[in-house]
Amino acid sequence: xxxxxxxxxxxxxxxxxxxxxxxxxxxxxxxxxxxxxxxxxxxxxxxxxxxxxxxxxxxxxxxxxxxxxxxxxxxxxxxxxxxxxxxxxxxxxxxxxxxxxxxxxxxxxxxxxxxxxxxxxxxxxxxxxxxxxxxxxxxxxxxxxxxxxxxxxxxxxxxxxxxxxxxxxxxxxxxxxxxxxxxxxxxxxxxx
Amino acid sequence: xxxxxxxxxxxxxxxxxxxxxxxxxxxxxxxxxxxxxxxxxxxxxxxxxxxxxxxxxxxxxxxxxxxxxxxxxxxxxxxxxxxxxxxxxxxxxxxxxxxxxxxxxxxxxxxxxxxxxxx
Numbered sequence: 577x578x579x580x581x582x583x584x585x586x587x588x589x590x591x592x593x594x595x596x597x598x599x600x601x602x603x604x605x606x607x608x609x610x611x612x613x614x615x616x617x618x619x620x621x622x623x624x625x626x627x628x629x630x631x632x633x634x635x636x637x638x639x640x641x642x643x644x645x646x647x648x649x650x651x652x653x654x655x656x657x658x659x660x661x662x663x664x665x666x667x668x669x670x671x672x673x674x675x676x677x678x679x680x681x682x683x684x685x686x687x688x689x690x691x692x693x694x695x696x697x698x699x700x701x702x703x704x705x706x707x708x709x710x711x712x713x714x715x716x717x718x719x720x721x722x723x724x725x726x727x728x729x730x731x732x733x734x735x736x737x738x739x740x741x742x743x744x745x746x747x748x749x750x751x752x753x754x755x756x757x758x759x760x761x762x763x764x765x766x767x768x
Numbered sequence: 769x770x771x772x773x774x775x776x777x778x779x780x781x782x783x784x785x786x787x788x789x790x791x792x793x794x795x796x797x798x799x800x801x802x803x804x805x806x807x808x809x810x811x812x813x814x815x816x817x818x819x820x821x822x823x824x825x826x827x828x829x830x831x832x833x834x835x836x837x838x839x840x841x842x843x844x845x846x847x848x849x850x851x852x853x854x855x856x857x858x859x860x861x862x863x864x865x866x867x868x869x870x871x872x873x874x875x876x877x878x879x880x881x882x883x884x885x886x887x
Contacts, residue, residue: 688829695825699818703840706814714842721822722836 650767657683660741663758665749667726668692670742671766674700674732680739680768687726687744696730696742704737718759720752727752731759733766741766775881776802779862782877784869786845789861790885793819793851799858815849815861823856837875846871850878852885860885 660669667686670679670693677697682689707714719730729743741759772790779788780803787803796816826833840847844866851859862878
């Protein structure tokens with residue numbers, strides 16, 4: 577049987593009536609690559625055409641990534657930290673990973689924030705560990721530390737409690753309540 | 769000047785207060801307490817860790833600062849930790865219900881208690 581004899585157009589010419597449910601629109605070629613990628617995972621392609629499949633997949637991912645709309649319009653971490661630094665008497669702010677004590681981002685130059693952040697990480701870890709030991713569902717919202725000449729705020733992110741924003745201010749000039757408010761208010765704008 | 773039990777009793781009378789304690793951060797032992805003692809030992813040990821870590825951090829920074837106080841906000845509770853001015857290795861600890869208490873007032877009262885406490 578030839579291809580022509582199966583064609584809907586030929587069938588219509590022969591029968592003289594319009595077959596139902598015929599789609600004359602162009603096939604959607606753009607979705608083919610995505611479907612191919614879906615059905616030939618790289619890990620399972622063990623045949624001779626595996627490299628070809630992998631190449632197709634990577635080409636597809638590039639296309640998908642480029643085509644994806646940019647929906648994340650939150651500001652950069654740098655600018656959020658700079659904005660946090662605007663509370664009165666601010667000496668330094670940082671975003672810190674308490675598990676490693678490492679600084680993910682920082683702003684301000686009043687103090688050795690890397691070293692202070694390492695200390696603050698120990699405090700938060702100690703506190704998180706004991707909260708777990710208590711078996712309570714209590715979450716730490718923040719830890720405010722007043723020293724002789726400084727105030728410090730450790731504010732774990734609600735989305736990831738092991739990462740915290742860390743604010744250090746001059747005690748004589750800063751308002752603890754205001755700094756605390758700023759730290760809370762910055763949460764949704766922090767992008768990791 | 770007032771003794772430990774009296775001072776702690778006065779702190780526990782504050783609105784929303786759950787418990788108050790005097791803790792030795794060298795050993796983590798509770799020297800005296802008032803109010804509910806559910807989980808007090810663990811809370812005391814936890815805050816001991818916090819105070820030690822902070823003292824160590826200050827030492828590392830080579831700063832002459834001392835800790836005035838540490839306020840910890842949790843989902844339903846405030847913790848106030850205040851090392852005594854006379855002896856920073858011993859601290860006052862006050863746990864309060866977040867919905868019923870006034871943090872600023874409690875902080876002030878704990879500072880006042882620190883000044884009057886006689887060991």
